[in-house]
Amino acid sequence: xxxxxxxxxxxxxxxxxxxxxxxxxxxxxxxxxxxxxxxxxxxxxxxxxxxxxxxxxxxxxxxxxxxxxxxxxxxxxxxxxxxxxxxxxxxxxxxxxxxxxxxxxxxxxxxxxxxxxxxxxxxxxxxxxxxxxxxxxxxxxxxxxxxxxxxxxxxxxxxxxxxxxxxxxxxxxxxxxxxxxxxxxxxxxxxxxxxxxxxxxxxxxxxxxxxxxxxxxxxxxxxxxxxxxxxxxxxxxxxxxxxxxxxxxxxxxxxxxxxxxxxxxxxxxxxxxxxxxxxxxxxxxxxxxxxxxxxxxxxxxxxxxxxxxxxxxxxxxxxxxxxxxxxxxxxxxxxxxxxxxxxxxxxxxxxxxxxxxxxxxxxxxxxxxxxxxxxxxxxxxxxxxxxxxxxxxxxxxxxxxxxxxxxxxxxxxxxxxxxxxxxxxxxxxxxxxxxxxxxxxxxxxxxxxx
Amino acid sequence: xxxxxxxxxxxxxxxxxxxxxxxxxxxxxxxxxxxxxxxxxxxxxxxxxxxxxxxxxxxxxxxxxxxxxxxxxxxxxxxxxxxxxxxxxxxxxxxxxxxxxxxxxxxxxxxxxxxxxxxxxxxxxxxxxxxxxxxxxxxxxxxxxxxxxxx
Numbered sequence: 001x002x003x004x005x006x007x008x009x010x011x012x013x014x015x016x017x018x019x020x021x022x023x024x025x026x027x028x029x030x031x032x033x034x035x036x037x038x039x040x041x042x043x044x045x046x047x048x049x050x051x052x053x054x055x056x057x058x059x060x061x062x063x064x065x066x067x068x069x070x071x072x073x074x075x076x077x078x079x080x081x082x083x084x085x086x087x088x089x090x091x092x093x094x095x096x097x098x099x100x101x102x103x104x105x106x107x108x109x110x111x112x113x114x115x116x117x118x119x120x121x122x123x124x125x126x127x128x129x130x131x132x133x134x135x136x137x138x139x140x141x142x143x144x145x146x147x148x149x150x151x152x153x154x155x156x157x158x159x160x161x162x163x164x165x166x167x168x169x170x171x172x173x174x175x176x177x178x179x180x181x182x183x184x185x186x187x188x189x190x191x192x193x194x195x196x197x198x199x200x201x202x203x204x205x206x207x208x209x210x211x212x213x214x215x216x217x218x219x220x221x222x223x224x225x226x227x228x229x230x231x232x233x234x235x236x237x238x239x240x241x242x243x244x245x246x247x248x249x250x251x252x253x254x255x256x257x258x259x260x261x262x263x264x265x266x267x268x269x270x271x272x273x274x275x276x277x278x279x280x281x282x283x284x285x286x287x288x289x290x291x292x293x294x295x296x297x298x299x300x301x302x303x304x305x306x307x308x309x310x311x312x313x314x315x316x317x318x319x320x321x322x323x324x325x326x327x328x329x330x331x332x333x334x335x336x337x338x339x340x341x342x343x344x345x346x347x348x349x350x351x352x353x354x355x356x357x358x359x360x361x362x363x364x365x366x367x368x369x370x371x372x373x374x375x376x377x378x379x380x381x382x383x384x385x386x387x388x389x390x391x392x393x394x395x396x397x398x399x400x401x402x403x404x405x406x407x408x409x410x411x412x413x414x415x416x417x418x419x420x421x422x423x424x425x426x427x428x429x430x431x432x433x434x435x436x437x438x439x440x441x442x443x444x445x446x447x448x449x450x
Numbered sequence: 451x452x453x454x455x456x457x458x459x460x461x462x463x464x465x466x467x468x469x470x471x472x473x474x475x476x477x478x479x480x481x482x483x484x485x486x487x488x489x490x491x492x493x494x495x496x497x498x499x500x501x502x503x504x505x506x507x508x509x510x511x512x513x514x515x516x517x518x519x520x521x522x523x524x525x526x527x528x529x530x531x532x533x534x535x536x537x538x539x540x541x542x543x544x545x546x547x548x549x550x551x552x553x554x555x556x557x558x559x560x561x562x563x564x565x566x567x568x569x570x571x572x573x574x575x576x577x578x579x580x581x582x583x584x585x586x587x588x589x590x591x592x593x594x595x596x597x598x599x600x601x
Contacts, residue, residue, distance in 0.1 A: 238550045242571060243467035246578065250474065 016079070020071045027067060031060055096167070096188040099174070100126065102146060107183065118160050134158070145171035145184045154191070166195040223292055230288050237281050244274040283410040291417050295335040302339070302375065303329040306364055309343040313351060321358065322351075327365035330373045332442045338418045345411040346377050346438055353436070354381030368444065372424065376439040383430040392428055415440065454497075454504065458484040458590055460513040462494040462530065463548075464522050468571065472517070472548070475582035481590055486513075491525025494518075495533060498540060512543050515589035518565075520549040520556060528559060535564035544589055 035056050043049035090097050091111035098109040098121070106113075106121045106129070113121045117129060126142065127135040134157070141151045151171040156164045169188040173181045248270045252259070259267070306326055314322065332339060347362070354360035361380040366373055382400070384392065393416040394409075415438075416426045423443045430436030459476070463469045469487055476482040488494045494516075496502035500509040516534070520527035527547065534540045544566040549556070557568055569585060572578050 234551065238571075239465060239468065242471070242550075242578065246467070246471040246474075249576070 016075050020068070020075060023071060024064065024068060027064065028060075031063075035060075094190065096186060098186045099183055100186060101183040102181065104142065116157075116159055131158070141171060145173050146181055148173050148175060148179065148181050157188070165190055165192040167191060226288065226292060230285055233281065234285055238278065241274050241278050241281075245271055248274070287410050287414050287417065290338065290341060290414055291421075293335075293338065295338065295421060297333055297335060300332045300334055300336050300339050302332050302366070305336075305340060306343050306347070309340065309347050313344065313348050322354075322360045322362060325363045327363075329364070329366045329375060330368055332373065333444075334422045334442060338421075342415050342418050342440070345415045346440075349411060349438070350377055350379035350381065352381075353383070354379045357381060370444075372441045372443050374439055374441045376437055378435065378437040380435040383432050383435045384428075385432050386430060389428060389430075393426060412438075453484075454486065455508050455511040456484055457486045457511070457513045458515070459486070459586070460494065460497065460516045461485060461487045462489075462491070462516065462522065462527070463487065463519045464489050465519070468519070471578060472582055475579040476586050478579060479583045479586055481583075481586035489523075491522045491527065491530040494530050495525065498534065498543075512540070514544075515593075516543055516545045517548050517585070518545055520547060520551055520560070528556075528563060531560065531563045531565055544593065546585060546589065548585075 039049060039052045039056055043052050087110070093110070094112070096110070096112045096116060098113060099107045101107050104126045106124055106126070109121050121129050130138075134155075138153070138155065141153060145151050150173065152169070154166065154168050157167045159165045167188040168191045169186065172185040172187070174183045174185060175181050248267050252264060252267045256264070303326060306329065310324060310326075350362045351360065354362065357380060363378045364376070365378075366375045368374065384400070393412045412426075419426050419440045419442070424441040426438070426440040428436060428438045459481070461469065461472060463472065473482055473485065473487070476485065486497070488497055493503070497504045497507070498512070498516075500507040518527050518530060522530070527549070531545060531547070534543065534545060541564070545564075546567040546569060547560050547565045548569050548571060550571050560568055567585075569581060572581060
């Protein structure tokens, strides 16, 4: 890399001087050649030739002096012009530009310095202009650049002795070809506006962080309240239920001689309803607990999970009448316990609704695209009326009566809740008497809703 | 009137309905002959340590098993459990927690404090009877208590 400045190069070779001496040389050569010939022709005698030669000589000196003067004047004017242009550029740039020598004195500076400090800094030392405190802050940088390093840093700088502005400063060393540092250039840009914006953004961010912390704390508080609520339900509602059940039983047992068939039937209705209420409470509590449980996302082998759930829900003898087919299921990224619950609810539904068929046919499969994997389960059971498909996933919504099939109607609501929390969707298709297909999607790789 | 010095089962239960059902279940298996009921933690401890109302009782005569509910007024079930299991002699009495609460922290804490067993009161009565009977059978008949050792 060529570290030398233009000044170095012109010490030996300069087009300007070459031009001037060139013109001088050519003029001189021509004059000498031509004037000698001319003089020889017009001179009548040798003595006149000598005199003419002498006057010619003086003329030569005078003419070439005038020529040189004129050439150099023009050259200097050019140099001044280009200097002026340079200075115009330097002064018009909205930055502090200066040159400082090895004695840490300002040699050249642009107009910005005057505007910034209120006076011309040429000839003064850096320490004088910046003041003790600021000088000692950056003296390390100054030393480094005088060793030959290019430095860039941001600092605050007092403007006209009043406000503090921010500048982005570069020190560029001026090195000769043999590596000796003769001084350095300073370029400092006013970045006060940017700094202000940065500060504002930082403050906003801090405020935002505070608010996020507040909101999270609120959320945690709400969650804890909900947990306390569920806890108290599980205790407080069950106890009276137990009493209703138990005392009805006492009635049946101890007063069976007094109760007629109708009386016994009424007692069994009371017991059955109490039992049902117990199930509803249990389901509600599951639903609430699953909505609040933290998702611990990890690799889940969906095919193995589906198989294992099927095994959990069926006994050896039952499986004889069930045709189960599970295709290739891509693995999922999600909470294993929650996904386990999803399969339990879906497969037990398929089993339940195909329980009246001689042969139950249950098929599980999947397909994937770029963004998500879609898992589905099809059964050949009772199906449902597609007209009411919107109600299917509501809590406690049922499309079959108790006489037809057991259940509280919260299973699918739980499936929907869990799948949604994983960032997916559920949907179903079916026809009364012809079975149903339930599908759910899970995003591929690492995306969950919470 | 049951002899307070010959109690087999101490039932600590504040809900009279649950108490009645438990007793009925135990009666079915003829396990309720020497049963005493207290309604809160303070009474339970008074009974076991033979103080307050039970001043006249013989302390060394301890029940074969304590059925302890967790939700009690004044002193809670867990506090009673802790007190019992920290006492050198009381510690030997088996304590069966019988409660509606299936919430995990309660179960864990109970076992940590030294409960011998944790049973959840089912809503359905038949199951309740079944559970109580089995309990009674095990702790009174099968389990060899410290008391039997001394008799």
